[in-house]
Amino acid sequence: MTQGMTYILKNGRVVDPANGRDGIFDIEVRDGVIVRVGQDLPVPAGTTVLEVPAGCVVTPGLIDMHVHLREPGQEHKETVASGVTAAVAGGFTAVACMPNTSPINDSAAVTRYIRDKADAAGLARVYPIGAASVGSKGEQLAEIGELKTAGCVAVSDDGHPIRTALLMRRVLEYAGMLDVLVIDHCEDPTLKGDGVVHEGPVASELGLHGIPGEAEELWIERDITLAGLTRTPFHVAHLSTAGSLRAVRAGKARGIQVTCEVAPHHFVLTDEALRSYDTNTKMNPPLRPQADVDALVDGLADGSVDVIATDHAPHHADEKALSYDQAPFGITGLETAVSLTFDRLVHTGRIGLSRMVELLSVNPARILKVTGGALSEGAPADISVLAPDLKVTVRASTQRSLSRNMPFEGWDLRGGVAATIVGGRVVYRNTAVEGLGAWPPAAVQ
Numbered sequence: 403m404t405q406g407m408t409y410i411l412k413n414g415r416v417v418d419p420a421n422g423r424d425g426i427f428d429i430e431v432r433d434g435v436i437v438r439v440g441q442d443l444p445v446p447a448g449t450t451v452l453e454v455p456a457g458c459v460v461t462p463g464l465i466d467m468h469v470h471l472r473e474p475g476q477e478h479k480e481t482v483a484s485g486v487t488a489a490v491a492g493g494f495t496a497v498a499c500m501p502n503t504s505p506i507n508d509s510a511a512v513t514r515y516i517r518d519k520a521d522a523a524g525l526a527r528v529y530p531i532g533a534a535s536v537g538s539k540g541e542q543l544a545e546i547g548e549l550k551t552a553g554c555v556a557v558s559d560d561g562h563p564i565r566t567a568l569l570m571r572r573v574l575e576y577a578g579m580l581d582v583l584v585i586d587h588c589e590d591p592t593l594k595g596d597g598v599v600h601e602g603p604v605a606s607e608l609g610l611h612g613i614p615g616e617a618e619e620l621w622i623e624r625d626i627t628l629a630g631l632t633r634t635p636f637h638v639a640h641l642s643t644a645g646s647l648r649a650v651r652a653g654k655a656r657g658i659q660v661t662c663e664v665a666p667h668h669f670v671l672t673d674e675a676l677r678s679y680d681t682n683t684k685m686n687p688p689l690r691p692q693a694d695v696d697a698l699v700d701g702l703a704d705g706s707v708d709v710i711a712t713d714h715a716p717h718h719a720d721e722k723a724l725s726y727d728q729a730p731f732g733i734t735g736l737e738t739a740v741s742l743t744f745d746r747l748v749h750t751g752r753i754g755l756s757r758m759v760e761l762l763s764v765n766p767a768r769i770l771k772v773t774g775g776a777l778s779e780g781a782p783a784d785i786s787v788l789a790p791d792l793k794v795t796v797r798a799s800t801q802r803s804l805s806r807n808m809p810f811e812g813w814d815l816r817g818g819v820a821a822t823i824v825g826g827r828v829v830y831r832n833t834a835v836e837g838l839g840a841w842p843p844a845a846v847q
């Protein structure tokens with residue numbers, strides 16, 4: 403389908419909390435833009451009708467604000483093109499990619515390189531996140547103004563915390579002045595030491611070095627204090643413990659502009675999964691005990707968690723084949739997030755569909771200040787069509803990511819993605835969903 407086409411998405415259940423909509427609506431798209439949303443829209447001559455399959459839900463395009471695309475420098479794990487292919491297959495119309503590439507994205511040249519690759523792929527929108535410090539080394543401020551001009555929407559030293567309190571203060575001051583979001587990977591490196599899993603009975607039994615939850619919690623307290631001092635918004639990457647969530651809630655209650663994200667693996671898995679010794683259970687931060695998982699689910703339900711973000715961290719099979727201590731941290735997530743969210747949060751009754759859309763679209767758009775988050779007339783037609791009752795069996799071999807490091811192999815989940823529309827183009831169509839047969843072929847299907 404070309405961008406110039408006019409079509410009407412008909413009879414879908416539209417869940418668009420930003421516009422207060424949850425019901426059967428039609429959406430008219432022209433030249434890549436939503437021109438009308440209404441009930442029983444008339445179909446002008448020459449307009450294509452795309453009937454939304456029964457049971458499917460139409461939402462503003464999902465946005466994953468934490469992914470690793472690995473290009474430049476680690477194209478054996480993922481490229482921008484393979485990453486955005488995985489993104490649209492996972493229902494995401496946009497992703498924000500972390501700067502821990504090789505070289506690090508601490509310059510306009512790297513930012514532009516990533517954007518050019520994303521433009522060439524022409525699938526999901528890609529928003530680069532620049533490094534907060536030169537080389538993410540935690541010594542010298544990066545050129546945040548230059549990064550913003552080149553297209554970065556946020557800064558972070560993700561993979562590492564922003565190393566000192568003074569540097570964090572300066573990053574907040576400069577980024578705040580330039581209206582660039584600061585995202586921190588909150589982890590005290592001295593407390594982490596050579597830990598590879600959560601510190602607790604499971605780690606002891608398995609003989610693996612532990613990382614206490616307090617390594618994250620202390621750092622979040624530091625950053626919230628500095629966000630208060632500088633009166634600047636601050637976003638916590640991959641929050642994983644009950645104590646961290648208490649700190650965020652307390653910060654919000656004091657009026658500090660702090661937001662946070664939780665990754666699906668942290669609300670689905672506990673550190674019991676480590677007993678498999680599967681290195682696909684090794685990620686940063688580590689899998690936590692049930693009490694933390696319960697607290698995160700409560701936070702996702704009650705609004706204290708703002709965002710679900712995958713922390714999609716592809717690694718090559720050879721690297722993940724190393725011993726548990728040696729293997730790199732991280733798992734892929736773009737192609738399982740929607741199914742895990744449906745299965746574990748929506749179908750269990752913990753959150754409703756509109757909260758799901760807030761977590762995966764409305765809030766990431768608002769926090770990053772990027773397009774999307776609402777199906778408004780005049781907005782670019784970035785739309786996700788979700789299939790809440792689709793039966794999905796997760797298979798790494800059928801995923802689009804170049805890497806296969808994920809711990810959900812063979813899982814049967816209820817809920818998936820039917821189609822993904824970016825700027826009016828149907829870029830992904832799931833051939834397993836009945837009723838999409840009359841839709842035009844998509845670049846990914």
Ligand SMILES: NC(=O)N[C@@H](CC(=O)O)C(=O)O
Binds near residue numbers: 560713715
């Ligand atoms: N989250 C992860 O487990 N891995 C991230 C970096 C990091 O945050 O350690 C990666 O880039 O692989």
